[in-house]
Amino acid sequence: xxxxxxxxxxxxSPGQSVTISCTGTSSDVGGYNYVSWYQQHPGKAxxxxxxxxxxxxxxxxxxxxxxxxGNTASLTISGLxxxxxxxxxxxxxxxxxxxWVFGGGTKLTVL
Amino acid sequence: EVQLVESGxxxxxxxxxxxxxxxxxxxxxSSYAMNWVRQAPGKGxxxxxxxxxxxxxxxxxxxxxxxxxxxxxxxKNTLYLxxxxxxxxxxxxxxxxxxxxxxxSDYWGQGTLVTVSS
Numbered sequence: 001x002x003x004x005x006x007x008x009x010x011x012x013s014p015g016q017s018v019t020i021s022c023t024g025t026s027s028d029v030g031g032y033n034y035v036s037w038y039q040q041h042p043g044k045a046x047x048x049x050x051x052x053x054x055x056x057x058x059x060x061x062x063x064x065x066x067x068x069x070g071n072t073a074s075l076t077i078s079g080l081x082x083x084x085x086x087x088x089x090x091x092x093x094x095x096x097x098x099x100w101v102f103g104g105g106t107k108l109t110v111l
Numbered sequence: 112e113v114q115l116v117e118s119g120x121x122x123x124x125x126x127x128x129x130x131x132x133x134x135x136x137x138x139x140x141s142s143y144a145m146n147w148v149r150q151a152p153g154k155g156x157x158x159x160x161x162x163x164x165x166x167x168x169x170x171x172x173x174x175x176x177x178x179x180x181x182x183x184x185x186x187k188n189t190l191y192l193x194x195x196x197x198x199x200x201x202x203x204x205x206x207x208x209x210x211x212x213x214x215x216s217d218y219w220g221q222g223t224l225v226t227v228s229s
Binding site for chain 2: 104
């Protein structure tokens with residue numbers, strides 16, 4: 001199972017919006033509505049930000065939103081804040097043989 | 112409050128074995144799938160293995176299949192990862208994570224570092 005494809009880095013100024021893409025195949029992203037997104041600050045454990053493509057867990061700001069079109073999922077962060085600077089990983093269910101596949105990660109820089 | 116505390120990491124020689132543990136609290140452990148996810152130094156996240164709540168179903172990444180064994184003791188609220196035939200490329204921080212079926216993981220431990228080196 002190949003990793004999902006994410007841009008290595010994105011950036012934006014405070015208050016702006018950024019979108020991180022996550023491209024897979026019909027066997028993972030396109031085949032199931034089970035895409036999740038994780039935020040990871042340096043030296044910390046990942047934190048779930050979006051599950052099931054569009055759902056926000058309790059406590060996650062509504063500035064974070066998820067979507068999917070075909071084999072590509074996206075995470076949009078609006079009203080960028082300094083604390084949003086982190087690495088972001090997408091993950092998709094990929095069937096019962098190897099259930100999970102991660103993207104390579106995207107480093108978000110808040111300018 | 113959900114808590115996941117990994118232990119058992121350390122320095123091990125290539126070809127050696129190591130068992131990681133993850134002590135869980137704050138939720139009904141036996142009702143949830145659990146995952147192991149690793150992160151090599153400076154690299155991204157890699158899913159390693161998953162196990163159903165009952166322990167009957169297990170899943171492995173191709174990179175560890177045949178070398179790693181996931182298990183759980185629901186009476187002790189503990190998840191395990193038995194790692195054998197370790198290679199340098201297994202060097203990573205290993206996280207345990209509480210699963211919601213196989214859809215996502217909503218809570219993660221702080222990780223334990225495994226270093227495979229002679």
